[in-house]
Amino acid sequence: MTTFKMDTYLNEEKMPYPFCPGCGHHTILDSLNEALVKLQLDPQEVVIVTDIGCTGLSDKYFVTNAFHGLHGRSVTYATGIKMARPELTVIVLIGDGGCGIGGHHLLNAARRNIGVNVFVFNNFNYGMTGGEHSITSPLDSVTTTTRYGHIERPLDLCATADISGANFVARASSFDKDLPDIVAKVIQHEGFSLLDIWELCTAYYVPNNRFGRKDIEATLESLNLEKGVLKADDRPEFSHLYRERVAGGEGEKKVTPPTKLKPRYENSLGRQKSFLIAGAAGTKIGSAGTLFSQGGILAGLHATQRNDYPVTIKTRHSIAEVILSREEIYFTGVEKPDVMFVLFPEGLNKSRDRIARLTEDDLLVINANLPKVETKAKTWALDFKPIRRWGRKKEYWALMAIAAYLREYGTYPLDALIEAINLKPQYAKDNLAAVEASVELG
Amino acid sequence: MPEFIDGNEAIARGAIDAGCDFFAGYPITPATSILLHLARELPKTGGIVLQGEDEIASMGFCIGAAMSGKRVMTATSGPGISLYSENIGFAIMGEVPMVIVDVQRMGPSTGAATTGAQGDIQFLRWGTSGGYPVIVLAPTTVEECYTLTLRAFDLSERFRVPVFLATDKETSLTKTMANIPPQDAPQVRERATAPAGEDFVPYRLENLSQVPAMSPFGGPHTLRFTTSSHDEEAYLTKDEQAIDRLNRHLAAKIEEHVEEISHVKADLQKGAETLLVSYGITARAMVEAGNRARKAGKRVSMLTVYSLWPIPGKAIRQAMDGVKRVVVAELNLGQYRREIQSLASDRQEVIGVHRVDGKLISPSQILKEGGLA
């Protein structure tokens, strides 16, 4: 380990600061420097992430690492850095403007309790863009966008951070003598910390409101807000918790192995064929289509499968389109199916247009209890109802219909389908029994 | 050995095999299953997966992590790319290696979540302020979802730029027989990092098209990184020369390496009067259409474009050489056709085959509208 003694963390080559005379940003940065000197952190282990605005110019003046990001998003970059390198001290310098546009990130960083230290340069307006109002502008204040007095309520940043789950919350004014101490405390505390520092924008807020140092204290008092440490909790810090609970270090566990399909069965498919399985939500249409396709691959075929169902997945239709072919399948759309399995009313309704397109060469395998449909295709009606134990288990009918089809019309041997079923042992027992019972479909 | 998986799974596995160790995203159909797969699998390899509070945060996490040494990816669809926009600009400006998957769905706006489209092709190229180049790759099959994910990571390291993988609902969610990893799976290079013990100037360049080496936060150097126009030390600057140099560099590092990035598949036939051009899912219908036309005794050439941006102009011109008619098929109203048009000679007719009702363009539509029926 390198030993060092830092007398200052300021980059003397870049000094002085660029802020207007009397701007509170001066004192806040001086206090941050004093706190860093007090803590003697390795500058290479400190990242100062700045937001936008006059506040966002600050990182240039420090010899630590620096990250200057987009308006309001500084907390998200800080989160990414801390997640990647939990050992680093990550400091966010953000204005009240940044807290407004990026409020969502502030809430969620506090809620996660990610270990970043947020210092809010709270001057009640947007300095850099010309003194517009911000989420902390007090009632009745005059800003360049509230010429008639501000009628929106200011947001209490500390209360917001607190209720969102921040570990450490404090409020200060840039005039406080003990500001460096409180800054140091913020940095030292684990987890998400926020220090709301009230200060003056001498270019806009001060002249527009004849506002001064004393008015900071008066405003605090009128709003019943206190300074000092408001909360110091010890919830576990997020990047460490993540390593403990979710990602346990380098490659400790193996990723789930893929399901490999070794072709070892014959097939009797002629030209490419497309199949449409039309059912209802919750009737395992997609799984049946996948087993049918996997069986095809085990029999040396190419296969594709597209599923169609509403976004509210437990409602209405569920349709699977499967294509089997001896050659590579380029176009995965189905212009007209060769074989349709129509099993439930929802699927029937959704696929009527395609039934209408079937020709004499095609096959419609249909649940015998569905209403009669007009079609040119050859029709094969299957009655599931009378089959003992399976007549009410609708979620197996698609698989049963496919098994019956393979028996009756071929394509590939039932053994290939059975092998596909056995790839998922947790469901195999019932699926195999359903295939067996499908003999009774005729 | 074959498997039966969809494009999103192939992308997620490609990412893991590429050494991706940080992913952040926000759920959106039809990209969600990439997030789900990685949330389950990546932590097992020590990687980190975060669901951001929105797309803006997800991009922010990725940029922060990438600059701290991680190999990062995010995945979304059109509405999410809209929210990524400002951070895409940041990643271009700061030269952040990252992979962004856009599983395209029907737009504009929320559009149709479960309906495929190829409507983001110009948006991905021009979707952030400034207009500086990015790289966009478009797979046509499940296997290519895997290989082009690897390639995307490799190019992002090579050029320090966001690389988009532009897929679509159909390519991403249609299960297909695929061999993963295929034999031609590309290698992903290691990140070029500045040696410890030597001075490190984050954006020092010998020439404009050079790509500077990186050094992560928490690494051997002190790092500065900024969204603002900067000098080579990454200090915000107003110096006209420095800004000019930076901006020309951001363009030159891509534009002077088009040949290195260029990736097409040309299946050309001597004496063909028609060239079919397509990309992504529609390229599959195009190949089918071309094969059918050839079976019917017609001469026709085919070009599948994998690297949509930067435009592989040389390869496209070569394929167009000598044909009378160029047919561009895509699931939008002509976004890539206009690029092809700009490469055509006065005597060449450029025909668009389009569809924006959510259905796929079929081989028959291409044959009919392309004058090959």
Ligand SMILES: Cc1ncc(C[n+]2csc(CCOP(=O)(O)OP(=O)(O)O)c2C)c(N)n1
């Ligand atoms: C997305 C975006 N919108 C708007 C701006 C313009 N802008 C620059 S600074 C700023 C306000 C900054 O105010 P604050 O965060 O309070 O910082 P201060 O200047 O007061 O220190 C705005 C709106 C921007 N840079 N980015």
Ligand code: SF4
């Ligand atoms: S405009 Fe306001 S915030 Fe900006 S430097 Fe001047 S006084 Fe400070």
Ligand SMILES: [Mg+2]
């Ligand atoms: Mg401000």
